Amino acid sequence: MATMQDVARHANVSIATVSFTINNTKPVSPATRAKVEAAMQELGFRRNVVGRALASKRTRIIALLFPALQHSFSGTVVHFFTSAAAAARELGYNLVLWPISNDAGQTTELTSTGLVDGVILMEVQFDDPRVEELEKSGTPFALIGRTRDPSALTYVDINFEDTLAAAVRHLTELGHSRIVLLDDAVGSRDLEGFGPVGRSRDSYETEMRRRGLEPASFTCEATPRAGKAAAAVLLRNFPQATGVIIQNELAATGFVSGLRHAGIEIPRDLSVLSVGSSAEMAAMADPELTVMSSPSTELGRMGVEALIDQLEGRASELRQELVMCTLEGGQSTGPAATPAH
Amino acid sequence: MATMQDVARHANVSIATVSFTINNTKPVSPATRAKVEAAMQELGFRRNVVGRALASKRTRIIALLFPALQHSFSGTVVHFFTSAAAAARELGYNLVLWPISNDAGQTTELTSTGLVDGVILMEVQFDDPRVEELEKSGTPFALIGRTRDPSALTYVDINFEDTLAAAVRHLTELGHSRIVLLDDAVGSRDLEGFGPVGRSRDSYETEMRRRGLEPASFTCEATPRAGKAAAAVLLRNFPQATGVIIQNELAATGFVSGLRHAGIEIPRDLSVLSVGSSAEMAAMADPELTVMSSPSTELGRMGVEALIDQLEGRASELRQELVMCTLEGGQSTGPAATPAH
Numbered sequence: 038m039a040t041m042q043d044v045a046r047h048a049n050v051s052i053a054t055v056s057f058t059i060n061n062t063k064p065v066s067p068a069t070r071a072k073v074e075a076a077m078q079e080l081g082f083r084r085n086v087v088g089r090a091l092a093s094k095r096t097r098i099i100a101l102l103f104p105a106l107q108h109s110f111s112g113t114v115v116h117f118f119t120s121a122a123a124a125a126r127e128l129g130y131n132l133v134l135w136p137i138s139n140d141a142g143q144t145t146e147l148t149s150t151g152l153v154d155g156v157i158l159m160e161v162q163f164d165d166p167r168v169e170e171l172e173k174s175g176t177p178f179a180l181i182g183r184t185r186d187p188s189a190l191t192y193v194d195i196n197f198e199d200t201l202a203a204a205v206r207h208l209t210e211l212g213h214s215r216i217v218l219l220d221d222a223v224g225s226r227d228l229e230g231f232g233p234v235g236r237s238r239d240s241y242e243t244e245m246r247r248r249g250l251e252p253a254s255f256t257c258e259a260t261p262r263a264g265k266a267a268a269a270v271l272l273r274n275f276p277q278a279t280g281v282i283i284q285n286e287l288a289a290t291g292f293v294s295g296l297r298h299a300g301i302e303i304p305r306d307l308s309v310l311s312v313g314s315s316a317e318m319a320a321m322a323d324p325e326l327t328v329m330s331s332p333s334t335e336l337g338r339m340g341v342e343a344l345i346d347q348l349e350g351r352a353s354e355l356r357q358e359l360v361m362c363t364l365e366g367g368q369s370t371g372p373a374a375t376p377a378h
Numbered sequence: 379m380a381t382m383q384d385v386a387r388h389a390n391v392s393i394a395t396v397s398f399t400i401n402n403t404k405p406v407s408p409a410t411r412a413k414v415e416a417a418m419q420e421l422g423f424r425r426n427v428v429g430r431a432l433a434s435k436r437t438r439i440i441a442l443l444f445p446a447l448q449h450s451f452s453g454t455v456v457h458f459f460t461s462a463a464a465a466a467r468e469l470g471y472n473l474v475l476w477p478i479s480n481d482a483g484q485t486t487e488l489t490s491t492g493l494v495d496g497v498i499l500m501e502v503q504f505d506d507p508r509v510e511e512l513e514k515s516g517t518p519f520a521l522i523g524r525t526r527d528p529s530a531l532t533y534v535d536i537n538f539e540d541t542l543a544a545a546v547r548h549l550t551e552l553g554h555s556r557i558v559l560l561d562d563a564v565g566s567r568d569l570e571g572f573g574p575v576g577r578s579r580d581s582y583e584t585e586m587r588r589r590g591l592e593p594a595s596f597t598c599e600a601t602p603r604a605g606k607a608a609a610a611v612l613l614r615n616f617p618q619a620t621g622v623i624i625q626n627e628l629a630a631t632g633f634v635s636g637l638r639h640a641g642i643e644i645p646r647d648l649s650v651l652s653v654g655s656s657a658e659m660a661a662m663a664d665p666e667l668t669v670m671s672s673p674s675t676e677l678g679r680m681g682v683e684a685l686i687d688q689l690e691g692r693a694s695e696l697r698q699e700l701v702m703c704t705l706e707g708g709q710s711t712g713p714a715a716t717p718a719h
Contacts, residue, residue, distance in 0.1 A: 078486065136464050260658075323639075
């Protein structure tokens with residue numbers, strides 16, 4: 038089997054240069070990298086990741102703890118994952134996905150294998166047992182999400198506070214004042230305080246009250262059928278509503294269908310604004326939903342960078358960043374109907 | 379740091395038992411496993427995967443080459459991935475996801491790292507350059523999918539042949555004879571012969587002719603908007619159609635919306651059968667689509683098992699299995715309209 042010496046001789050570079058190229062330990066010019074890689078390929082040189090890991094006590098593998106909460110993977114979560122895997126790869130790491138529950142024991146089981154250099158947590162709860170467990174184990178980690186008090190942690194997250202305030206503003210600017218929030222039942226039931234739902238509801242309520250409006254919210258499961266049923270609940274329990282903010286991506290298409298079957302025309306009779314969804318999922322509804330789309334691609338990348346900066350000692354201070362959802366066109370919001378009913 | 383000896387003493391079992399438990403090399407009773415794991419946790423024993431890998435020349439990591447073709451991840455692909463990751467974990471392996479293109483060079487780059495024991499390929503083309511590359515490298519692999527002639531390879535795949543024949547039969551039994559196939563443009567353009575599209579279209583045409591019916595097919599991109607546009611194309615180019623088989627999960631909701639906007643009532647005026655989709659995505663359409671749902675969860679697991687059987691020398695013969703899509707209820711197929719037009 039070819040050695041590093043063979044590769045260096047073949048590429049006409051120093052052994053150090055081969056090492057820098059292989060291990061990403063120092064910058065190498067694209068031309069040199071190409072020469073070294075061509076030589077490695079020609080000679081069938083196998084970069085022995087495992088051997089290198091043993092020498093450096095590093096594996097260059099990071100784990101994304103898989104959001105087992107949402108077995109029905111939404112469009113948004115997919116973006117988190119694909120961008121995280123691509124970012125890791127660009128930075129010379131491999132991303133392993135671990136489909137495990139939000140459970141401290143399973144987290145320890147993972148980190149105690151010595152397989153991974155660090156961990157990214159998703160679907161973070163206000164009081165997340167995994168965080169304490171990771172701190173105890175000494176494993177570097179970053180959150181995509183936030184605990185109740187994340188001030189001492191590395192995290193990137195959606196700015197739910199500003200996003201919901203902007204959602205309310207979008208609808209009030211269109212003349213709406215009776216605006217109802219429909220969110221995801223998982224937040225209140227399966228998780229003792231799931232950040233996105235809790236923070237969003239708080240922000241919605243604060244913003245409504247700040248504007249002298251009465252907040253009202255309800256919840257449904259994350260399925261199209263539950264969304265359809267939620268349309269009937271809305272019409273029965275909130276007959277005065279002219280605007281709905283829905284933060285439940287998988288229920289949104291069904292919610293819109295349910296309204297149509299009840300004779301409600303969107304946005305003439307009711308405006309619907311989908312928050313934290315992917316644009317692709319929003320486009321599956323009829324009409325296509327106006328959406329404040331989740332910055333998932335950006336956050337997946339930022340989470341990986343925040344972790345790798347820690348691993349490589351480049352993190353001079355804690356990285357803590359929030360990104361807003363951005364309003365994208367759609368056909369489901371419009372001027373409030375004249376208050377006839 | 380605690381050693382295996384320490385763990386054995388603490389758990390009051392033999393060192394061999396600790397080793398079997400850690401390395402999954404022999405069955406261990408649940409009670410014994412629990413004792414050993416409790417001792418490992420108490421003593422802070424770190425199972426050193428990396429050291430073990432170097433000793434055994436195995437990493438117990440397998441890679442799922444990520445279907446870079448479908449950046450808009452459909453519900454179906456998600457099931458493949460989650461079930462594969464869970465199956466790997468149960469069998470004592472870790473699944474890495476690699477978002478790379480269907481490209482031989484990148485495949486070599488991956489396998490030459492020595493990081494993975496084996497590879498699972500998805501989104502297999504008829505003439506897939508990755509297969510030859512993997513054979514050359516000596517890396518064990520399994521396909522979820524099939525090349526043109528997969529007779530010498532380990533694979534699991536959807537039985538597209540029987541599935542499309544069953545789809546045609548479902549509609550003919552309801553009295554349909556003018557049945558059009560709408561499939562995914564990716565099959566004809568981005569990929570020189572993508573298995574699912576090519577095999578399905580062949581089988582659809584064969585089955586139609588066998589029944590003395592005239593096959594007709596067209597194609598659209600995999601987006602809701604493209605599906606909506608495809609509805610107009612259908613009505614213009616195939617005005618006689620009473621049944622449509624759609625094999626394009628991401629276009630299906632838009633296709634149905636487009637038909638509704640054109641005044642077509644489903645299934646009264648037109649039956650629509652979605653093939654190879656997930657039931658969740660089919661439920662997002664209005665009406666909910668009758669679907670022949672993809673056996674994705676099953677295939678993800680089978681693909682992992684087929685690979686690991688090879689890795690562990692348990693594969694006495696090539697595993698080659700096909701699984702059909704199964705017909706699930708829905709509201710979008712019904713008796714053919716009386717041929718009035």
